[in-house]
Amino acid sequence: MKKRITYEIHGQIERNCYFRIGKALVRVEFTGGSINSTGVYPAHYITENALFQRAIENSEAYRSGEIKQGKVEILDDGKDVAQGVNEEAGDVTVIPEVTNLQQARNILISEPYNCQLSQLQNKNAVKLVAAEKGVSFPNWI
Numbered sequence: 761m762k763k764r765i766t767y768e769i770h771g772q773i774e775r776n777c778y779f780r781i782g783k784a785l786v787r788v789e790f791t792g793g794s795i796n797s798t799g800v801y802p803a804h805y806i807t808e809n810a811l812f813q814r815a816i817e818n819s820e821a822y823r824s825g826e827i828k829q830g831k832v833e834i835l836d837d838g839k840d841v842a843q844g845v846n847e848e849a850g851d852v853t854v855i856p857e858v859t860n861l862q863q864a865r866n867i868l869i870s871e872p873y874n875c876q877l878s879q880l881q882n883k884n885a886v887k888l889v890a891a892e893k894g895v896s897f898p899n900w901i
Contacts, residue, residue: 765813766830767822768802768899769793775803777827779815786815790827799860804830828899830856858897861886868893 769775773793779786793803807813821827858864864886868875873893880886890897 762808762810762835763813764806764808764833764835766804766806766832767816768804768828768830769826770802770828770899771800772803777819777821779812779819781811781815786812788812788816802828802830802859808835828856830899852894852896854896854898856897856899858900860900864890864897864900867895867897 767790769777769790772790773795774789774791777788777790779788788805790803790805792801794801805816807816816822816827817829819827855867858867861883865877865880867873868880868886868889869877873895875889875893879889
């Protein structure tokens with residue numbers, strides 16, 4: 761089963777990173793980031809190559825949290841089968857596509873959480889309610 765994984769570097773518009781694969785040094789270009797009136801969008805790199813995925817995930821930048829894993833798509837024979845965006849980590853639902861307060865509120869207000877907007881007035885309140893409901897937003901700081 762192949763995976764298409766999006767890796768993100770928050771706070772940067774573009775960046776070149778070098779990863780060691782055996783004796784080779786491979787350059788990976790993170791691009792597509794932007795800063796505008798709607799927010800800050802991270803530079804990203806999308807790959808289906810398991811070798812590149814392993815190299816990125818074994819790097820110091822990934823382990824330190826500088827590079828984060830975004831969207832994960834499960835592929836079957838080159839065709840999309842399912843969106844692997846919401847991952848279950850024990851009793852916690854991990855939702856990596858949430859990157860700001862409004863997106864977190866929208867998730868918690870909708871099914872199956874059904875929270876009231878009055879419970880979600882600030883960042884700390886949203887994080888507290890998310891923890892109570894067993895939801896994690898790793899790409900929202």
